[in-house]
Amino acid sequence: MNTGLRITTFAAALAATFGTTYGVGQAVGPVVAENPPKHGNEHARPTQEQAEGGGHAGHDTPPAGGLQISEGGYTLDLQTPRVTAGKQADLRFTVRDAAGRALTAYQREHDKELHLIVASRDLVTYRHLHPTRAADGTWSTPVVLPRAGGYRVFADFTPAGKDAGNLTLGADLAASGPYRARQLPPANTTARIDGYHVKLAGTLRPGAASELKLRVSRDGRPVTDLQPYLGAYGHLVALRSGDLAYLHVHPNGEPGDGTTTPGPDISFTATAPSSGSYRLFLDFKHEGKVHTAAFTVHAGGAAPASDTPEGHEADGHGH
Known part of the structure; x- marks a missing residue:
């Protein structure tokens, strides 16, 4: 491959230290893979148990995505690994x-050729972006990440x-600055x-499909005039805590x-590939504006729950 894939590695101590500075491309530089394997991954491969759903999912469970930078003969070449x-x-x-070769022919899914999600490793920051594609196959979009740390694209x-x-496909992205x-x-x-x-309403279950129903209201009244967004009245993204x-x-x-x-x-309808904690992000459109509601849920076993509604995060959610 003529264009190397820049894969950024991070020191684990930075991700666990309060008040430090999240530096990128300083003490640890990018690792360049000139010929990435067809099914390569910048992280350690999941164990066989994880690949099959953490030991809880059945053989029909859809595999989780985003853990690999290459799959099915295609590779995500992230040309902006740091911001x-x-x-x-x-x-x-x-x-x-x-x-x-750059891919230039896509099938439209949910009204778009490609959906780009950017989420912080702690799943507090979330962005659902719609980049534009140039004739040469290069995608681009402006983005502002509010906090320093590790992100997944x-x-x-x-x-x-x-x-x-x-x-x-998934790749790591780093935002430099004071880290907390x-x-x-x-x-x-x-x-x-x-x-x-x-x-x-509903429960995310490991290894089994289940219905998740979300009810939208405003000022105590049900909202009955939602507008289509990405070919539906809502778009839901679910990410597993830990490996995302x-x-x-x-x-x-x-x-x-x-x-x-x-x-x-x-x-x-969703199926969790394993037990554990997940973060759900619902995008819905009303009166011409897209809003994002976020939830933390647990699949399999009991988890502490909060009756207090989660408010808008300080760093917000972007589109």
Whole structure:
């Protein structure tokens, strides 16, 4: 491959220290892989148990995405592996095939050729971005990451006319600056965002498909005029705490199908690949604006829950 893949490594001590500075490209420089393996990964490969769903999922459980930088003959070439916290940067990347050529033909899924998700390692910061693609296959989008630390970039796409099917490739991104560790937000079933209340019903189960229903209200009244967003009345992203495995979540119904109503309920089907804690991010559109409600849930076993609605995070959620 003529274009090397820059894969940034981080010192583990930085991610566990309060008040330190998250430096990028200083003490530890980028590792360049001129010929990445077809199914390579910048992190250690998951164990066989993790790959099969953490020992809890059945053989029919869809594999979690985003753990690999290369899969199915395609590689995510992140050309902006580092940014500065609090400053706007132009995030650029290319999807390359097995021969190193930039992919330029995509199948549209949920109204877009490619969905780009950026999430912090602590799952506090979340961005759902819609980059633009140049003729040479390079994607770009402006982004501002509010806090220093480690982030994961997910490219969710389907190559046009290929047998690879839908793929989610992941790569690490670092934001430099004063770093302060944060804990995963506590479990919650109600989120409050921009004057809206979103109630989560249903249980995420390891190794089994289950329905997750989210009800949107404002000022104590159900919202019954949600607007289509990405081909549905809501878009749900689920990430596993720890390795940030990306779950494929499917909406039940779509606008104009004659049965799906524009709120207040939005329904999805999801399967957790393993037990553990997950972070759910619901994007919904109302009165011309997209809002994001976030939830922390636990799949398998008991987990502490909070009845206090989760409010809007200080660093916000972007689109």
